[in-house]
Amino acid sequence: xxxxxxxxxxxxxxxxxxxxxxxxxxxxxxxxxxxxxxxxxxxxxxxxxxxxxxxxxxxxxxxxxxxxxxxxxxxxxxxxxxxxxxxxxxxxxxxxxxxxxxxxxxxxxxxxxxxxxxxxxxxxxxxxxxxxxxxxxxxxxxxxxxxxxxxxxxxxxxxxxxxxxxxxxxxxxxxxxxxxxxxxxxxxxxxxxxxxxxxxxxxxxxxxxxxxxxxxxxxxxxxxxxxxxxxxxxxxxxxxxxxxxxxxxxxxxxx
Amino acid sequence: xxxxxxxxxxxxxxxxxxxxxxxxxxxxxxxxxxxxxxxxxxxxxxxxxxxxxxxxxxxxxxxxxxxxxxxxxxxxxxxxxxxxxxxxxxxxxxxxxxxxxxxxxxxxxxxxxxxxxxxxxxxxxxxxxxxxxxxxxxxxxxxxxxxxxxxxxxxxxxxxxxxxxxxxxxxxxxxxxxxxxxxxxxxxxxxxxxxxxxxxxxxxxxxxxxxxxxxxxxxxxxxxxxxxxxxxxxxxxxxxxxxxxxxxxxxxxxxxxxxxxxxxxxxxxxxxxxxxxxxxxxxxxxxxxxxxxxxxxxxxxxxxxxxxxxxxxxxxxxxxxxxxxxxxxxxxxxxxxxxxxxxxxxxxxxxxxxxxxxxxxxxxxxxxxxxxxxxxxxxxxxxxxxxxxxxxxxxxxxxxxxxxxxxxxxxxxxxxxxxxxxxxxxxxxxxxxxxxxxxxxxxxxxxxx
Ligand SMILES: Cc1cc2nc3c(=O)[nH]c(=O)nc-3n(C[C@H](O)[C@H](O)[C@H](O)COP(=O)(O)OP(=O)(O)OC[C@H]3O[C@@H](n4cnc5c(N)ncnc54)[C@H](O)[C@@H]3O)c2cc1C
Ligand SMILES: NC(=O)c1ccc[n+]([C@@H]2O[C@H](COP(=O)([O-])OP(=O)(O)OC[C@H]3O[C@@H](n4cnc5c(N)ncnc54)[C@H](OP(=O)(O)O)[C@@H]3O)[C@@H](O)[C@H]2O)c1
Numbered sequence: 001x002x003x004x005x006x007x008x009x010x011x012x013x014x015x016x017x018x019x020x021x022x023x024x025x026x027x028x029x030x031x032x033x034x035x036x037x038x039x040x041x042x043x044x045x046x047x048x049x050x051x052x053x054x055x056x057x058x059x060x061x062x063x064x065x066x067x068x069x070x071x072x073x074x075x076x077x078x079x080x081x082x083x084x085x086x087x088x089x090x091x092x093x094x095x096x097x098x099x100x101x102x103x104x105x106x107x108x109x110x111x112x113x114x115x116x117x118x119x120x121x122x123x124x125x126x127x128x129x130x131x132x133x134x135x136x137x138x139x140x141x142x143x144x145x146x147x148x149x150x151x152x153x154x155x156x157x158x159x160x161x162x163x164x165x166x167x168x169x170x171x172x173x174x175x176x177x178x179x180x181x182x183x184x185x186x187x188x189x190x191x192x193x194x195x196x197x198x199x200x201x202x203x204x205x206x207x208x209x210x211x212x213x214x215x216x217x218x219x220x221x222x223x224x225x226x227x228x229x230x231x232x233x234x235x236x237x238x239x240x241x242x243x244x245x246x247x248x249x250x251x252x253x254x255x
Numbered sequence: 256x257x258x259x260x261x262x263x264x265x266x267x268x269x270x271x272x273x274x275x276x277x278x279x280x281x282x283x284x285x286x287x288x289x290x291x292x293x294x295x296x297x298x299x300x301x302x303x304x305x306x307x308x309x310x311x312x313x314x315x316x317x318x319x320x321x322x323x324x325x326x327x328x329x330x331x332x333x334x335x336x337x338x339x340x341x342x343x344x345x346x347x348x349x350x351x352x353x354x355x356x357x358x359x360x361x362x363x364x365x366x367x368x369x370x371x372x373x374x375x376x377x378x379x380x381x382x383x384x385x386x387x388x389x390x391x392x393x394x395x396x397x398x399x400x401x402x403x404x405x406x407x408x409x410x411x412x413x414x415x416x417x418x419x420x421x422x423x424x425x426x427x428x429x430x431x432x433x434x435x436x437x438x439x440x441x442x443x444x445x446x447x448x449x450x451x452x453x454x455x456x457x458x459x460x461x462x463x464x465x466x467x468x469x470x471x472x473x474x475x476x477x478x479x480x481x482x483x484x485x486x487x488x489x490x491x492x493x494x495x496x497x498x499x500x501x502x503x504x505x506x507x508x509x510x511x512x513x514x515x516x517x518x519x520x521x522x523x524x525x526x527x528x529x530x531x532x533x534x535x536x537x538x539x540x541x542x543x544x545x546x547x548x549x550x551x552x553x554x555x556x557x558x559x560x561x562x563x564x565x566x567x568x569x570x571x572x573x574x575x576x577x578x579x580x581x582x583x584x585x586x587x588x589x590x591x592x593x594x595x596x597x598x599x600x601x602x603x604x605x606x607x608x609x610x611x612x613x614x615x616x617x618x619x620x621x622x623x624x625x626x627x628x629x630x631x632x633x634x635x636x637x638x639x640x641x642x643x644x645x646x647x648x649x650x651x652x653x654x655x656x657x658x659x660x661x662x663x664x665x666x667x668x669x670x671x672x673x674x675x676x677x678x679x680x681x682x683x684x685x686x687x688x689x690x691x692x693x694x695x696x697x698x699x700x701x702x703x704x
Contacts, residue, residue: 046281053324057349197321200278201259 012036012063012087016127017097019046021196022146024054025215026094031060033219038087040068040079041097063087070097070123071115080130091138092222093131095124095145098164100198106160113160120164125171132175135184142185142222145172149192149235152243155255157204176227188228189218192235256289263316266567267304268574269635269664272697274310280321282338282428286397286693294695297422299340299367303374304577305664306697307421314695317426319369325349326429333434334392339369339427344511346432351509355434356492358390360557369427374661375419375618379468379490379557382612386623388418390433398425398688406431416619416684421660423685423694423704439506441493442468442556446547448539452483452595452610456588456627459487459612467491468556473608474539475631476532482595483608486542490556497550512554516564523571523636531606570634576664578605578644579630581613582656587627590654594629594647601643605631619681622659630662641665660698668703 013030017023018039027037031054039054039062041047047065054060064086068079083090098120101112128143135141150158151165169188176186193199195208209232217231230236245253256277264271274296283289293313300320301308310316322340329335333355335346343357344364350356360378361371372394377386393406396417403425405414417424445466449455455471463469466489473485495506502508560566567575582590591610598605609630613623633640648670651658657674658666672678682704686692695704 049281049324049326052326056325056328057345197278197280200321201257201261201276203259 010034010036011089011091012038013092013094014038014040014083014087014090014131016040016068016093016095018065019043019050020096020098021198021211022191022194022214023094023096024050025211026096026218027054027060028058028212029215029219030094031058035092036061036063036087038062038064038066038083038090040066040083042067042069068127070119070127073123073126076126076130080127080134084134090134091141093141093143094218095128095143097123098146098198100158100161103156103158103160116160117164117167120161121167121171124168128171128175132179132184136179136182138184139182140184142187142225143172143175144185144187144189144218144222146189146191147172149190149230149239152190152239153245153250153255157255185222185225185227187218187221187226189214189221190228190230190235190239192230192232192238258315261316263298263301263309264574265304265306265308265664266302267576267635267662267664268567268570268572269576270306270309270697271574272306272309274316275314276310276316276318278318278321279340282322283397283426285401286399286426294693295426296696297369297373297426297694299370299373300342300365302363302366302370303661305662306701307374307661307663308370309697311695311697311700319367322369322428330355333436334431335434336393336429336431337368338429339367339372341368342366343368343371348509350434351437351440352507354437354507356437356553358384358433358435359387362558363561364558365561368430368432372418372427372430373420373422375616375622376661377613377616377623379470379488379611381623381628382463382469382614383467385614386419386616386618387432388415388616388618391418391430392433393431394427395429396425396427396688399691399693400688402428403688412619412684413688415617416681416688419616419618419620419622420681420685421620421698422696423699424688425694435492437492437507438495439493439498439502440509440553441498441502441506442490442551442553443493443497444488444490444549444551444556446542446549447487447489448484448542448545449487450484451480452485452591452608453588455483455485455487455610456591456612459610459627462487462489463612465489469611471610472538473610474535475605475608476528476535477539478599482599484539485608485610486539490551493550499550502550509552509554512562514562514564517566517568519568521568521571523573523634526569526571526606526634528604528606531604535606570632571636573635575632575634576640576644577630577632577662578647579628579659579662580647580651580656581623581626581628581659582651582654583624583626584612585626586654586656590650590656591627591629593650593654597646597650598631598643601639601646603633603637603640603643605633607632619684620675620677622657624655624657626656628659630659660702663698666702668701671702 051062148165150162193205221229261276296310298308319340322338326336468490471487616623
């Protein structure tokens, strides 16, 4: 397989949701390849702990730790300005922030539903609009955003979260269409269940992938300029089947 | 914070218990406000064999795997500091390229730092180096009274009670460790065949002072005069000049071997005396001649079992016990003989035995006393196991020995107290920092600590 490293001059990458399990593994992968990183997340203390950890494990160059809250749209413009102050040459962005609450609780407590949609969809749209403008002007770069296999079909056990991810899938598809002519890669990462803080204690998950597997898959997919990646790979085949189950039958299933 | 029920067991898969569980991902400031709980049990990767990391009816099991950030690493002096959930594998991956190594390695790298300290782990180099406590520069522990820093110069009573204290003194949140300098990632190994365990003891006594690492693998199936035949493995870290030219370019290179996994259900009849006897015999006879010298990478030397991620399933649903004891040097030969004879008399097979010389442990609740330790893996599918193990306890006790608690699941409180006279002074320190017994486990409950 041809894996051309198109970022050989090692431009900086912005990691949004840098404390996430998946983002930590991805950051390790990117740092090992020599890319400087900007880490962003809602809790600066945790972000700094993550930065130190990455530096120790990989000699990473962490350019900055910035605070970013997906729920605070009004701050995103200032955040973006700060990012570009630190890294005017920013050429890549990996987005892995999100929340997943218990479906039943979301059904009875609208504030949880609202947070799901605000964080996983509105917050992402707000920051990606800004990033898209930057990359469009530069005429290069990548945006890789983690959505979920849960966004492919709505299931009674998890459709509030699932629909926030489905909305992201459509958003990213549109953004990809817009930025195609600007040579910007917009990548949708449809992740399967992964062993991170998010899934701790959850029952009835088929199997949990290690975040390192996802990180490797995603890194490779970025180099290969893939638009949509299922990771771990097996989910591509499982979803091929699941996506073909006709609705009249799907609605009867206990999923 | 999510709290959920989870079925947990140690590596021996006995006992198995439903426990109330939660996870930590970032450092805590204080544990008592953490949750309104009767008590807390700490759990790393659950590689202790028995009930040391299992909860009680009214404790909350705090899993520390998510507490996995490194805090500092001084490449010049070889001092690393990390949160308790960081694994030994991660430490090795980080420090080996810079010419450092763990000062003490257990038989698996899938152990957390917190678990390693709480068990005061020892490795193939115990006779030479001692256990891990000798390399602990600092611990941050959350006791009932709040966070407490301890080191060889500060709160030493807490340090000495925590190393080997099996989580009873509090929540070890971070560990600062002195590393060992290495020139290469290889071990210069010398393998010597021994005819029986007595010979293993004698050869070991004669030779192991020249080697940092020394351990004997003994065939548990061979009978009669072959009883305890095996291979004594001696080794030192290789220096650069010991490497062939092909390896000199990247002397610190490390790539883990691929790990294999057994299917979730493994028929327990597959692991029986005939099969293991064949395997052991092949292993013993594979070694041609009485002595061999090899240059091994450290993975092969330290972690041969890690290649099969869940080999504990070989023992089937009922699980197994690793019976590890130490007997003071003066009684070692006699005591070990009595133990092996007792097992033979009761027709209780053990497949593998690991024998090694150890020095003293300088902690409050020590395992090792200068002498020999033997570890035996014993399947629980035999109905008389527990009775036989009780008999072994008396033999070990009569010979002035004791058991390694992190492998234990069944010792009685009375025997434990007789074996470990240091218990009273240790528990005194535990209560000084934790007057309300907020830290407990199924093991501490069983041993009435
Ligand atoms: C294949 C294999 C080989 C082994 N070889 C050796 C060996 O050669 N030498 C040796 O010494 N041991 C050996 N062991 C045992 C193992 O090293 C210890 O049991 C170790 O403590 C396991 O670490 P863990 O992270 O899995 O801890 P767990 O098993 O989860 O817990 C072990 C103990 O540590 C306590 N603990 C865990 N984390 C903390 C914390 N953060 N704060 C306070 N207390 C805590 C728990 O309460 C429990 O009492 C081996 C185990 C296996 C499976
Ligand atoms: N784990 C899975 O099985 C799985 C499967 C498919 C897709 N995903 C997706 O993968 C992404 C990463 O998740 P993960 O599995 O790595 O879980 P995780 O470790 O729980 O990460 C979630 C991340 O989102 C951040 N976050 C939550 N709310 C935020 C807010 N308002 N503003 C800024 N950051 C916020 C969290 O920050 P804090 O650390 O500060 O809480 C954390 O960094 C998420 O989008 C998730 O939906 C996960």
